[in-house]
Amino acid sequence: MAYKTKEWRNAMRVTVDYNYMMSRSLGDKGITDSELRAIKDKAEQAFDYVNDKRGRDDLYMGWTELPYNQDAIVSDILATAKEIRKKFKYFVVLGIGGSALGPSMVFNALKHLHHNELPPKLRGGPKFYVEDNVDPVRMQALLDVIEPEKTCFNVISKSGATSETMAQFLIIADILEKKGVNLADNMIFTTDACRGNLIKIDDKFGGKFKKYVLPDGVGGRFSELCPVGLLPAAVLGIDIKGMLAGAAYMDSICSKPNIAKNPALACAALMYITMQQGKNIHVLMPYSDNLKLMADWYCQLWAESIGKAVDYAGNTVNAGTTPVKSLGVTDQHSQVQLYIEGPYDKVITFISVKNYGTQMPIAYGYDDIPDVGFLGGHTMQELIQAENKATAYALMRAGRMNYTINMPEVNAFTLGQLMFMLELQTAYAGAMLGIDTFNQPGVENGKKATFALLGKKGYENKKREIDSAPPLDEKYIV
Ligand code: PA5
Secondary structure, eight states: SSSSSSSHHHTOOEEOOOGGHHHHHGGGGGGGHHHHHHTTHHHHHHHHHHTTTTGGGGGTTTGGGGGTSHHHHHHHHHHHHHHHHHHHHEEEEEGGHHHHHHHHHHHHHHHHGGGSSSSSHHOOOOEEEEEEEOOOHHHHHHHHHHOOEEEEEEEEOOSSOHHHHHHHHHHHHHHHHHTOHHHHHHHEEEEEEESSSHHHHHHTTTOOOOEEEEEEEGGGOTTTSSHHHHHHHHHHOOHHHHHHHHHHHHHHTTTSSTTTTTHHHHHHHHHHHHHHOOOOEEEEEOOOOHHHHHHHHHHHHHHOOOOOOOOTTEEEEEEOOOOEOOTGGGGGGGHHHHHHSOOSSSSEEEEEEEOSSSSOOOOOOOOSSSHTTTTOOHHHHHHHHHHHHHHHHHHHHHOOEEEEEEEEEEEEHHHHHHHHHHHHHHHHHHHHSSSOOOOOOOHHHHHHHHHTTTTTTTHHHHHHHHHTSHHHHHHGGG
16 A cells, blocks of 8 residues: 555655756866766666666665565564563664664654653653663663663674674673573564574574564665664654655655666766765765764665675775765864865765754844844754755855755655665665675674684684784884
8 A cells, every 4th residue: 555645755755966066066076967978878787787686685685675575574563562662661772783773873863862861651662772882881871771671672683693792682681581581571583584693592492582584685784674673663653664665665766777867876876976086985964963873874884885895806996985974064063174175085965854843943132243133033944954055055166076865854754765765876886886785794804803802613713813913013002
């Protein structure tokens, strides 16, 4: 069944405006129409490459079908979430990277910015935390504010072998067991269907844990629209069907191999062209506190997918641009000076919001002080939008490339669109670069080195390799 009316969906369409990337606005600092035409074939090939592989689990392309193939899972998640909301005071995600950034981002985007501080009646569900690190101070801080026996812990790990997540699990499991709590009553596993270590742990408990499957063909950073993100979102009372409908809507918008019609392909082409020009920093700057963590989520998606040493042909390419998180207007008073006057090595992507859902009028007062008085009678929404427009304009005038993703408002449907567009953009860009977008050998190497340093069996050679690295020279320590 279609989500809301066609008119509503069209009114909620997320669009991309890349005028300030083009020579029409930027003169010789911009991209010309002929440069765009020159990339047409490459963009079409990238579109075909991604399109041909849609849904292929063996190529980690299962994420393209998540908006369509989860009806039964969504029903199950909604029923489970209802129980959790009744039974538990706290909901804590244990995970890291792709298993944590998505749930944090959606929480930040679609819930009250002070959700956990709201009185229970207004909060309408459990307090929510994502434990995305192994900083002992952070874990202690969490334990100081939750009551573990009244907490549902969602352990999210595809492999069940990620040291950070499993350390969090061991600590919490020990605490619960010492309190006489049956782990399976307070924990839900989201993991691989049969291979992950969480499955082995569940086996030891006779299969008593509630489990959700992180599908085979869905990598961590592309997993927000599967149970990894859907369960935490549903527990928060977020409209998960709306998120999936938004993703499907964006998928339909991006169904043509044509830069002028497909916003994800347009963004990928812009990124590709600017990469070739040596612009190797890509700033994502949402003008919305609700989208602050979107920049974190996107940075991982882009960095882990596009930062690759070799291409498919085995050539060393060291591909990638460095994603940078920024927040409008806050970072106007921190980073924008550099963006406007520093090296020409950046592309700035703004996310602009048309309707913030609340205007926040600015009171009149102090008319005799012009720097203050002129603000009276305006609204904060007007102010943030004016500053967004002014920053894009100032960058353009300084010959700095920038483009804007326009969101009519921040809701489940538009967020689903935005996520899916950025995922498609990443897949197209990877295809243009001829790299494997879906692996992460660098991250895996780091994981192995950690195993070796902590004495994990089977990593003795790695430990020897690390120990044989040249000793640190005192003269370089100051
Ligand atoms: O995107 C990725 O693949 C990674 O960031 C993983 O999500 C992260 O390393 C956690 O892995 P796992 O889900 O196996 O615990």
